Amino acid sequence: MTQEHASRPLEVACPQCRKKVAWIEDNLHRPFCSQRCKLLDLGAWADESHRIAGEPAMDETEIDEMIMRAERGQE
Numbered sequence: 323m324t325q326e327h328a329s330r331p332l333e334v335a336c337p338q339c340r341k342k343v344a345w346i347e348d349n350l351h352r353p354f355c356s357q358r359c360k361l362l363d364l365g366a367w368a369d370e371s372h373r374i375a376g377e378p379a380m381d382e383t384e385i386d387e388m389i390m391r392a393e394r395g396q397e
């Protein structure tokens with residue numbers, strides 16, 4: 323029996339630059355594509371403390387849900 327690797331990795335868009343990011347454990351900066359984007363985003367939030375509270379790009383609960391769904395193979 324061949325051991326197939328769990329399908330293709332889930333991809334998310336980097337909240338900072340919109341680059342596709344593979345949601346894998348190796349990517350310590352997910353959902354950002356890099357530490358640079360992660361810091362830029364955090365910096366933006368710190369700078370704009372008065373930023374209008376709109377919808378956050380995606381909160382962790384949603385991401386968890388997406389992953390669970392992807393793992394069960396129902397996208």
Ligand SMILES: [Zn+2]
Binds near residue numbers: 341359
């Ligand atoms: Zn990025």
